[in-house]
Amino acid sequence: MNPDIKEILSQLEQLKQNFLDEISNNLDARNTEDIKVKYLGRKGKLSSFFSLLGKVTPENKPLLGQELNRLKNFLQSEVDNLSKSVTKKSKKDDFFDISLPGVPAEIGTKHPLYQVLDEIKSIFTSLGFTTETGPELETDFYNFEALNIPKDHPSRDLQDTFYITDELVLRTHTSPVQIRTMKKMKPPIRMIAPGKCYRKDSIDATHFPVFHQVEGLCVDVGVTFADLKGIIWAFAKRLFGEDVKIRFRPSFFPFTEPSAEYDFSCVKCNGKGCNICKGTGWLEISGAGMVDPAVFKYVDYDSDKYTGYAFGMGVERIAMLKYQVADIRDFYENDLRFLKQF
């Protein structure tokens, strides 16, 4: 039986690879001659292949011959080059060890949460949103009252609050920045409010008393729930790619009506169900809705004329999904070995 030409050609390729590996490790002049003998010598690796020329089928013979000559020429020229360069290096005081590691440059890192926050900001900037900021120590009025969360109302239970005094709190969301912005200017408004927020949660793998939120607000004539879905849809695709799907389901927030929770299809399993999405195929992202007329009343907007939508999102939640971080505490531990990965 004739030897398989394909098999032979692949062996030749392997031989070439071995040769290249060997010469790239060769830093010593003494080895050059050894390599030449090993590959090109009379009993070298290549010569055994020439004996196969007589054994392959006649139609394959020219092909093999051509390949063998090509390889032989290649090996010959590489060996020549090698001996030239090694001869140069071998003049002792001229030896330069290019294999030593370079001196590393020191490059700083941005905290992973801020990397995600920057990405979110840049997406919304490109969608025509401005960035607004406000204080972390907020009055009860801005954090609750003006957002239609009256004192002694069960909706206050939705957020466990750190109090400084009865009237001063650590903001539980960045929604007060909406109020501050609406009090400052008239529609059209398209803004996001990123920042640190605080809730009195006990610490575990998914809860930390400090977290970062991005709250969005758009107010103008003719803004609808369909626009809200559009903006979240666009955001989801920019952040997690073309395939991500969105889902809205009814919920309750005192400052929006209708209110919704929105979910993204699971980025890990594409909606088939896995441990990250607890088998549902959906990842809960955050809340959204149409601005409640009661909120407009607090900022003197005419709710017959203007409508608006608002949405929120947790930066930690998105960062955990994006970087596959299982424990929120990793972000606040600030282990440099963790931070330098990003």
Add this chain to the structure above:
Amino acid sequence: MKVTIDWLKKYVDFDYTPNELAEKLTLLGLEVDSISEIKYDFENVIIGEIKSVKQHAQKPNLSICEVNIGSKSLNLVCGAPNVSPGIKVPVATVGARLPKDVVIKAATIHGIESPGMICSEAELGISHQSDVIMTLTNSASVGADLKSYLNKGETVIEMDITPNRPDCLGVIGVAREIAALKNAKVKKPDVDLNESNDLSINDFIDVEIKNPESCPRYTACYIQGIKVGPSPRWLIQKLEAVGLRTVNNVVDVTNFVMMETGQPLHAFDYDLLADHKIIVKHADPGEKFITLDEKEHKLSDERLMICDGKRSIALAGVMGGLNSEITHDTKNVLLESALFESINIRKTSKLLDITTDSSKRFERGVDPDGLVFALYRAALLIQETAGGEVARGYFDCYPLKIEKRKIKLSIDRVNRLLGTKLNIDEAAGLLERLEFSTKKEKDYLLVDVPTFRVDIEREVDLIEEISRLYGFDKIDPKIEANIPLTLPVNMQEKFDQKVRDNIIRMGYNEILTHSMVSLDLAEQFSVNKPVSIKNPLSEEMGTLRTSIIPGALQIIKWNKNRKIKNQKVFEIGNIFYYDKAETHRHVEQRKVAFFRTGQNKADSWCEKARQSTFYDLKGDVISLIESLGISKTKVILTEVKYLKKNQAVNLFINNNPIGYLGALSDSALKIIDIEDDVFVAELDIDQLYQHFSWEKKANPVIKYPSIKRDLAIVLDHTIAEALVEEKIWEAGGNYLQSVEIFDVYRGKQVAANQKSFAFNLTFQSNERTLTETEVDGDLTKILKSLESQFNARLRS
């Protein structure tokens, strides 16, 4: 809120799988948290019938029961009070397994051999009922496995009900949602009560409401001659499935009806009510009251009480009193079904720190028209489970009549808010399915709100209802064509980013700490009065940071403990303190803080690094500021309590203070327990921004050649370099372009109290090529000036 699928099916027909149901409920806004199945955790427990009961000779509280288990009869010792001949009971024979992997062995109890045991529900893990053995109905077949007798495991669905939907805190309310989805009607349970001919409610009770603003309506009925005892199996099973404990048949019925209708009920022992009167009124100020849980509360006059003719008997809507609770001796019962005002109940619950199933419902709002239905339903079930005669009629005290809400709904509004194209009939249809009644008038609807929907007050609330049932998924996302691109950009925020990016370029790693520290740390690292949290998570997180330093130092320590010696980290964030002048006013400032510790860089094979110094950090800070295009910085020696005495400076730009930098003092390092030197700087970002300009103007590069000269001088060692440099600039003439110190020397080659500075000076003109002679002249002037100012001399 937990419901079981079987319970729901009593009021509405559906054949969804548990997962389908969970998804449907979630998409209606009743978010399902979990679906679980109740499983029985025992093996080989069989049904037996007690044939005879004998008292134990030595222990009178034990009985010896002869139990037929089909294949044979066993003599079993039992301590429960409710064994009697003829009843059917679960028997765990030798080898049977009970929960927690208890395996039954033959035992000898006070001399009597007992090859197995008769079980209570608690022993079987079915309920918490432990003081009596479980009794089975007559239809149970002797010898069969207990599991075949019990219903198959029920499926429990746990939902997260939002605060606006108290109507769904009852199983019927949840069933209503499913009915709306299926366009069906809920089947209300039976309230067809056998009322007494002889007894009339008015002969037994009189109700008076003294504070109708806190209790708009109070209804009650009376049941005579009941027998308090354990609840029947079906009742226990339902309650335990949704997480309630069984107490006795009367209390269990009130809890069952609350779970069913959402209306909390309370049962009083009628014979303990003085004067057979109910008075609803606010507490006497300072009044003391003991609730069912045997806790004493001191009350203010805001708390609403249920009283009899003499004393308080319940904390209205929250918890009953110990003095009127249902006991095994109770014969006659007064059932209360009332409406209490939400805010009052919420305040009571918060203030006294009691949250009950009842308070949770009242503070969210109950259906004012649902009171009597719940009352009748409970009376019926008490009669069924505890016997007794129900007095005719019910007492209804309703001083503040609550009117049905009517809302005008414009279809244009609906579409304008949702972005839909619904017509008026479609909107009406959706509302009708949710039990709203509608009347069409031109282009709007007049909508009657059912009383159980206490959350629906405005037109927009109706629009939400429409969107909810219509389905958010049917509203197509719209991408706006016209995005306004001229809205003002927040430049300050942009500056933050620039600062952050530039620091990262210098090789710093950004850290992010939570802003809460202990009061002690907040005081140690600031001269300002810290802002403390009234209700902190812990003492270590009890105060807002007055500086970024202590929080960041803890991070540095964390990393040092993990063998990371060389660290360059920074953080940008807010600090908080009380204003010195107006002490009640707080200040929130945005800071950037830098930290360096360990070597100035990592050791490499070709170069050994040195330890970082004050100058490394100073260089970083000045480099950052210069990278922002800001010049005219100046440092002045200062004293900061946590910095080393001679290595602490304030930093000024154009003579305005920006921040400080220095080396942490030994005592400060001790507080955090760090051994190595740490260099810190903290700058005020907003102050920095004041000196920053977004405008940039290019200066042409000078095309004429420059001339460089070295100048080495010897002078007194206490003279500051910055002063010398300032004088060089003053005397250097128009062509001096730069002054750079490249050597500082003290040692043998100069006198003991002297040092030498060596500068590299660059001269250049932007108009012509300078001559060597010109430059030599300028250099001489500089030297002369230094000689006269500092007594300096040229180093030879």
